[in-house]
Amino acid sequence: MRKNIVAGNWKMNTTVPEGVELAKAVCEAVCKEQNLKCDVVVGVPFTHLCAVRQAIDINKVGLAAENCADHVSGAYTGEVSAPMVASTGANYVILGHSERREYYHETAEILKTKVDLALEAGLKVIFCCGESLEQRENGSFKQVIEDELKDSLFHLSAEQMANIVIAYEPIWAIGTGKTATADQAQEIHAFIRSILADKYGKQVADDTTILYGGSCKPSNAPELFAKADIDGGLIGGASLKAADFMGIVTAF
Numbered sequence: 158m159r160k161n162i163v164a165g166n167w168k169m170n171t172t173v174p175e176g177v178e179l180a181k182a183v184c185e186a187v188c189k190e191q192n193l194k195c196d197v198v199v200g201v202p203f204t205h206l207c208a209v210r211q212a213i214d215i216n217k218v219g220l221a222a223e224n225c226a227d228h229v230s231g232a233y234t235g236e237v238s239a240p241m242v243a244s245t246g247a248n249y250v251i252l253g254h255s256e257r258r259e260y261y262h263e264t265a266e267i268l269k270t271k272v273d274l275a276l277e278a279g280l281k282v283i284f285c286c287g288e289s290l291e292q293r294e295n296g297s298f299k300q301v302i303e304d305e306l307k308d309s310l311f312h313l314s315a316e317q318m319a320n321i322v323i324a325y326e327p328i329w330a331i332g333t334g335k336t337a338t339a340d341q342a343q344e345i346h347a348f349i350r351s352i353l354a355d356k357y358g359k360q361v362a363d364d365t366t367i368l369y370g371g372s373c374k375p376s377n378a379p380e381l382f383a384k385a386d387i388d389g390g391l392i393g394g395a396s397l398k399a400a401d402f403m404g405i406v407t408a409f
């Protein structure tokens with residue numbers, strides 16, 4: 158059976174002390190919840206990983222980096238590799254976020270390499286896909302999503318897919334306050350599950366966690382998470398306040 162997951166993506170926000178405080182507040186709140194129906198993960202900047210790892214109970218709150226390099230080690234000034242991320246005690250990495258694809262020119266080929274290196278390092282991958290407003294409006298969005306998954310994930314074995322979480326994030330809904338309706342999101346999640354089933358069979362498709370991301374907040378999370386194929390969320394803005402984030406964590 159697949160897991161429900163709510164993962165925060167802090168992006169380039171908080172200093173280390175602020176991040177430690179936020180992570181502690183999330184972990185304390187998670188520990189108090191008697192009946193949690195999802196796993197909780199915080200995705201934090203590289204600089205925060207070690208300190209946040211110390212501040213949380215990793216059995217209660219998972220820890221994600223927001224990126225990793227497409228090389229293992231060597232002369233790549235400023236880069237942080239998957240084994241380095243894993244050595245902090247983090248257990249996840251977010252890859253393929255639309256901001257990385259767009260602003261840092263990460264191609265499907267680069268992401269494929271990053272996915273392989275992350276899995277080799279023992280990290281679980283939260284792999285993002287999603288269409289732009291233009292692609293939504295011109296009707297190419299399903300093809301765009303299918304290509305993003307095929308080009309960076311579909312070389313993996315069924316066993317490796319057990320360590321992949323997919324996040325559907327329509328770019329037009331990220332940070333804009335415009336959420337996809339629960340029906341729009343459900344349609345794409347069911348579509349993603351169907352292409353997983355075509356490639357890997359029903360069992361893998363049923364076992365894969367598919368998150369929704371894009372202006373998800375406590376007020377809209379219950380309706381989104383009630384849908385059959387929406388297994389949680391990847392949360393940007395609303396993950397920066399423990400109370401808002403917990404409002405989403407408890408939305409199942």
Ligand code: PGA
Nearest residue numbers: 331332371372392393394
């Ligand atoms: P948002 O970001 O919740 O601020 O829209 C989501 C994301 O980019 O992962």
